[in-house]
Amino acid sequence: MKRVFQSCLLVAGSLFAATAARAHxxxxxxxxxxxxxxxxxxxxxxxxxxxxxxxxxxxxxxxxxxxxxxxxxxxxxxxxxxxxxxxxxxxxxxxxxxxxxxxxxxxxxxxxxxxxxxxxxxxxxxxxxxxxxxxxxxxxxxxxxxxxxxxxxxxxxxxxxxxxxxLTVLPPRSPGWNKYTVNEHVHDFAVFKDALIVWAGKAAYSPNPNTQSLITTEPDTEVLTAIHPGTEIWVKY
Structure with a gap:
């Protein structure tokens, strides 16, 4: 987990991937x-x-x-x-x-x-x-x-x-680490497209492919794929 944190601090920017618009x-x-x-x-x-x-x-x-x-x-x-x-x-x-x-x-x-x-x-x-x-x-x-x-x-x-x-309502944020308690089901992680990394317990997610790759190989770390109501998360911007 420590390696993942250190890698995040070295990331110059996140992956800003535009979500394909299906709606007319x-x-x-x-x-x-x-x-x-x-x-x-x-x-x-x-x-x-x-x-x-x-x-x-x-x-x-x-x-x-x-x-x-x-x-x-x-x-x-x-x-x-x-x-x-x-x-x-x-x-x-x-x-x-x-x-x-x-x-x-x-x-x-x-x-x-x-x-x-x-x-x-x-x-x-x-x-x-x-x-x-x-x-x-x-x-x-x-x-x-x-x-x-x-x-x-x-x-x-x-x-x-x-x-x-x-529209997905985003919480207020500040540069660095932000702590939230999520009261909604979150499956569409496009809501975190400008974050460096998201932690929920031992699970993590990053929109940056390099950081996400580190998450998948980090011992004792799971890949975060969904967030359920009542979950406490940490997000670094």
């Missing part, structure tokens, strides 16, 4: 617990050649102080429940601005307060409506919250179908 509507991160986050939803394409006409992003419970930013796409309208909590943000493009074909990439931005729930995954189920020049509308529902979104079921490694945009 993405969301920007990272989002830190208890902080204000400006999330941009990227609409990569329309529906079967038709331009995107409307986008409805559902706001998960716990996300507060929701305020959409101005967009060239169209006006944003907030939907609220009986208690006044924002449940969705809907952007609709003026009909006269709908393009004759699917040729544009759109960015829609919302500013909100992230709940104080480190390592929790926030899902933003999104309904995309497209429109052809003759007025025909098609709906694409990006609402799947299963698959590789980090759930702890047996199919956690299976890609989600029509996945909802999602």
């Amino acid at each position: 509507i993405s969301v920007s991160g990272p989002a830190f617990a208890g902080a204000t986050h400006e999330a941009t939803f990227g609409v990569g394409h329309g529906c079967d050649g038709a331009d995107t006409y409307r986008v409805k992003v559902q706001i998960p419970t716990g996300v507060t102080s929701v305020r959409p930013l101005d967009s060239t796409f169209g006006k944003a309208v907030l939907e609220k429940d009986a208690e006044g909590n924002v449940t969705a943000v809907v952007w609709t493009k003026p009909v006269e601005d709908v393009l004759p074909a699917d040729t544009s990439y759109y960015k829609l931005t919302v500013r909100f307060k992230v709940p104080d729930a480190p390592f929790k995954t926030l899902f933003f189920p999104t309904i995309q409506t497209c429109r052809t020049p003759d007025g025909t509308e098609t709906i694409a529902e990006w609402v799947d919250t299963s698959g590789e979104h980090g759930n702890h079921d047996a199919d956690a490694g299976t890609p989600a179908t029509n996945p909802a945009p999602s």
Whole structure:
């Protein structure tokens, strides 16, 4: 274990591997617990050649102080429940601005307060409506919250179908060692992509392939592949 610690201190930087985006509507991160986050939803394409006409992003419970930013796409309208909590943000493009074909990439931005729930995954189920020049509308529902979104079921490694945009809430951190108690199931270790090393008891993980290789050969050290609720971990940034 000592050799692994020493090796980590010599590592100049971590491996910043970009996660392949399967969703046709993405969301920007990272989002830190208890902080204000400006999330941009990227609409990569329309529906079967038709331009995107409307986008409805559902706001998960716990996300507060929701305020959409101005967009060239169209006006944003907030939907609220009986208690006044924002449940969705809907952007609709003026009909006269709908393009004759699917040729544009759109960015829609919302500013909100992230709940104080480190390592929790926030899902933003999104309904995309497209429109052809003759007025025909098609709906694409990006609402799947299963698959590789980090759930702890047996199919956690299976890609989600029509996945909802999602953000994993990161805990506050400082340079050096940080101690956390994790209250969520964590299987997607992309949440640690900028860490040098993660320790949980005798198990360790690193996004850096050299350090990870040392972990696999270190006596009395296991490879960390999942974190369960109630686990205490140490993370070096």
